[in-house]
Amino acid sequence: MAKKKKRVKKKSANSSAAAPRKKKKKKKVAVDASPTPRKKKRKKKVRRVAESQSEAPSNGAQANGAPAKRKRRATAQTMAASQRDISVSEFFAKNRHLLGFDNPRKALLTTIKEAVDNSLDACEEAGILPEIWVHIEQTGGDRYKVGIQDNGPGILKKQIPLIFGKLLYGSKFHRLRQSRGQQGIGISAAGMYGVQTTGKPIKIISKVSVRKPAHYYELQIDTKRNQPKIMNGKGDGVDIPPGEKGSKYIEKHGIEWVEEKSGTRVTIELQAKYTRGRGSVDEYLEQTAIANPHVTLHYLDPDGGTRDYPSSTDKLPPEPKEILPHPYGVELGRLASMLEEAKGMTVSQFLTGSFSRVTPSVSRKICEKAKISTRANSTRLGRQDADALYHAIQDTKISNPSTDCICPIGEELILKGLHQVVPGEFYAAATRPPSVYRGNPFQIEVGLAYGGAAPAQNVSKDLLNELLDETDARTCRQFLVNTFNGMGTEAADKILKASKLGTRQSPSKLTPKQRAALLDSMKNVNISEGQSMNVLRLANRVPLQFQHGACAITQSVIGNNWRSYGLTQSRGSLPKGPVSIMVHIASVWVPFTSESKEAVASYPEIQKELRLGLQAVGRKLGMYLRRRLKVRQQTDRREVFLRYLKEVSTAVSEINGAKRDDLYEQLVKVAKKRTADADMVMDDRGRKLDQEMDLGDNVLIVDPAESEHHINRVAAVEGDEEE
Numbered sequence: 269m270a271k272k273k274k275r276v277k278k279k280s281a282n283s284s285a286a287a288p289r290k291k292k293k294k295k296k297v298a299v300d301a302s303p304t305p306r307k308k309k310r311k312k313k314v315r316r317v318a319e320s321q322s323e324a325p326s327n328g329a330q331a332n333g334a335p336a337k338r339k340r341r342a343t344a345q346t347m348a349a350s351q352r353d354i355s356v357s358e359f360f361a362k363n364r365h366l367l368g369f370d371n372p373r374k375a376l377l378t379t380i381k382e383a384v385d386n387s388l389d390a391c392e393e394a395g396i397l398p399e400i401w402v403h404i405e406q407t408g409g410d411r412y413k414v415g416i417q418d419n420g421p422g423i424l425k426k427q428i429p430l431i432f433g434k435l436l437y438g439s440k441f442h443r444l445r446q447s448r449g450q451q452g453i454g455i456s457a458a459g460m461y462g463v464q465t466t467g468k469p470i471k472i473i474s475k476v477s478v479r480k481p482a483h484y485y486e487l488q489i490d491t492k493r494n495q496p497k498i499m500n501g502k503g504d505g506v507d508i509p510p511g512e513k514g515s516k517y518i519e520k521h522g523i524e525w526v527e528e529k530s531g532t533r534v535t536i537e538l539q540a541k542y543t544r545g546r547g548s549v550d551e552y553l554e555q556t557a558i559a560n561p562h563v564t565l566h567y568l569d570p571d572g573g574t575r576d577y578p579s580s581t582d583k584l585p586p587e588p589k590e591i592l593p594h595p596y597g598v599e600l601g602r603l604a605s606m607l608e609e610a611k612g613m614t615v616s617q618f619l620t621g622s623f624s625r626v627t628p629s630v631s632r633k634i635c636e637k638a639k640i641s642t643r644a645n646s647t648r649l650g651r652q653d654a655d656a657l658y659h660a661i662q663d664t665k666i667s668n669p670s671t672d673c674i675c676p677i678g679e680e681l682i683l684k685g686l687h688q689v690v691p692g693e694f695y696a697a698a699t700r701p702p703s704v705y706r707g708n709p710f711q712i713e714v715g716l717a718y719g720g721a722a723p724a725q726n727v728s729k730d731l732l733n734e735l736l737d738e739t740d741a742r743t744c745r746q747f748l749v750n751t752f753n754g755m756g757t758e759a760a761d762k763i764l765k766a767s768k769l770g771t772r773q774s775p776s777k778l779t780p781k782q783r784a785a786l787l788d789s790m791k792n793v794n795i796s797e798g799q800s801m802n803v804l805r806l807a808n809r810v811p812l813q814f815q816h817g818a819c820a821i822t823q824s825v826i827g828n829n830w831r832s833y834g835l836t837q838s839r840g841s842l843p844k845g846p847v848s849i850m851v852h853i854a855s856v857w858v859p860f861t862s863e864s865k866e867a868v869a870s871y872p873e874i875q876k877e878l879r880l881g882l883q884a885v886g887r888k889l890g891m892y893l894r895r896r897l898k899v900r901q902q903t904d905r906r907e908v909f910l911r912y913l914k915e916v917s918t919a920v921s922e923i924n925g926a927k928r929d930d931l932y933e934q935l936v937k938v939a940k941k942r943t944a945d946a947d948m949v950m951d952d953r954g955r956k957l958d959q960e961m962d963l964g965d966n967v968l969i970v971d972p973a974e975s976e977h978h979i980n981r982v983a984a985v986e987g988d989e990e991e
């Protein structure tokens with residue numbers, strides 16, 4: 269009761285306090301003498317709201333039924349108090365999915381990818397044949413420590429904190445030159461993800477020369493200020509002492525270092541998940557080895573398995589040239605700011621000095637069209653002049669940018685790389701001539717591998733058990749499709765049917781007997797018909813593993829008519845068969861669809877080049893398959909002839925008394941002549957031996973038996989484990 273009384277008291281206090289406000293409101297209404305119908309309506313509405321509020325006084329309305337004053341939620345002043353700068357690292361820490369850190373599995377891959385890509389870029393820039401060590405170690409349930417080392421030029425002491433502890437800091441953003449990195453975000457974002465998920469600092473060792481000791485830093489990122497925080501050596505890092513003392517120091521700090529003349533090692537501990545199959549680190553490294561035949565890779569996975577990818581050439585790719593932007597690719601806003609920055613230059617000097625392919629005569633034509641003097645001071649040009657200049661540029665014929673700034677892999681090395689990593693019996697490659705999109709030069713290359721055993725056919729019992737234990741797939745079908753490259757749903761269904769397993773059965777709940785049945789079917793069922801083409805996409809030699817559907821490359825592969833080259837293909841899907849295709853786009857600026865650099869945008873010029881490249885290798889495959897079919901048909905025919913020729917010659921000799929053996933020999937000769945195509949032997953370039961070459965130089969044919977050893981490198985890992 270006492271409580272109730274108290275509440276009533278409070279209410280009356282409220283109402284008395286509101287009384288003067290009520291008076292004020294009345295006054296206001298009186299001033300508003302002749303309200304318009306609209307105002308009337310609004311007033312009615314206000315009244316209705318007030319009434320409903322008075323029915324529920326707990327909402328802060330007044331108890332005596334008077335309309336409450338509407339409280340403004342925020343004012344420009346209160347909003348101003350919370351408006352401030354957003355640091356780039358804060359932004360990306362919140363939006364880490366934009367950079368490829370959406371889940372622990374992808375985070376592991378992105379971290380390794382960023383470090384390996386940087387290592388390759390640094391080695392190539394310094395003219396060093398790259399050798400890279402990758403070590404993934406599990407330190408807890410969902411925690412992994414990754415270490416990536418290269419034999420590159422190393423990084424100067426003072427630069428290390430900025431490179432690894434500050435987002436948007438790099439050497440590649442402001443230049444137009446073919447490289448894997450572009451934005452200056454990659455490795456620092458990986459370090460920031462590690463610090464955020466585990467609290468452990470990024471550890472960097474770098475050595476720039478034999479004469480100088482390796483320097484060691486432990487860094488964290490101050491996300492509020494986007495600045496590095498140096499955790500060791502009183503803010504200066506430390507020099508690692510030489511010899512035994514140095515080894516002890518390295519061990520004590522949980523890092524590793526392979527002794528090299530120079531190089532950099534990054535160690536990041538992060539929350540991650542390690543799996544094999546599609547979109548995995550293993551797949552990334554394998555594809556990197558194909559696209560970079562000059563790199564030597566040493567990989568130690570979390571299960572202790574080692575894999576080495578030796579280089580297949582000791583020649584570095586030619587150094588890409590840096591080019592100036594082409595005027596067609598520069599937008600109006602950029603042109604205006606470039607003009608502002610061009611201090612003390614005439615318009616003519618500005619145009620010829622800032623853009624590629626603008627000669628003095630071209631600049632004169634542009635200025636004439638824009639009605640601007642060639643001698644005008646470029647900083648004095650206003651917005652309108654910039655606009656006129658921009659349109660004049662678009663209307664003037666300017667030759668395409670030079671394309672010698674692009675370094676393709678080359679047909680020979682594509683064949684070598686594919687043969688080394690993808691099992692097959694027939695390989696073809698095509699490098700298209702350079703082309704231009706939006707003023708940026710680019711070049712398309714396509715490689716194709718056909719035949720060879722599918723990875724699923726070479727899985728051992730232990731490995732299959734391991735894969736089944738670690739998979740996060742919900743159904744057996746999903747497990748097969750996701751784990752084995754090139755396995756389509758049709759092939760998976762065939763295997764599951766043969767092993768008497770339901771497609772929706774959970775892989776983690778299979779009994780040992782069911783596992784054995786699955787293994788048996790994987791080995792024995794002919795899945796090559798149901799197997800989908802495996803598409804490897806690369807941009808500036810970096811494998812792209814996600815967003816397949818959104819990528820211009822996948823779309824072009826699907827859009828190509830593979831039926832005319834002897835493969836089966838249903839409309840709107842990838843062709844079927846034991847075939848892998850590798851497509852590489854090299855450009856000074858790859859048009860990615862997002863910051864995570866996972867898919868290439870569909871510019872018409874790029875689509876056209878992709879189509880032509882795919883058709884070039886498709887034609888070769890078609891020729892090879894037709895030829896192979898002919899050999900098979902003629903061999904079968906010859907077998908039938910030979911089976912009956914003895915009986916035929918005996919019967920004929922009985923009828924006409926001819927010599928049976930002579931007759932037989934003659935008949936065999938005729939049969940062999942008639943089926944001469946059965947003897948067709950092709951050399952490793954697909955040339956019919958002793959006959960005219962017609963498959964061209966850019967193909968490679970191998971005996972399928974020979975490629976057996978390529979197939980299951982995972983089995984080699986297993987062997988290591990047993991040891």
Ligand SMILES: Nc1ncnc2c1ncn2[C@@H]1O[C@H](COP(=O)(O)OP(=O)(O)OP(=O)(O)O)[C@@H](O)[C@H]1O
Nearest residue numbers: 386390431438439440449450451452453454455532
């Ligand atoms: N291993 C290394 N050796 C030498 N220099 C390196 C190494 N790693 C990084 N760098 C330098 O650090 C810079 C920043 O690297 P970061 O990965 O952050 O960005 P990026 O490679 O320029 O671009 P992106 O964000 O597209 O990957 C590079 O531009 C390069 O100059």
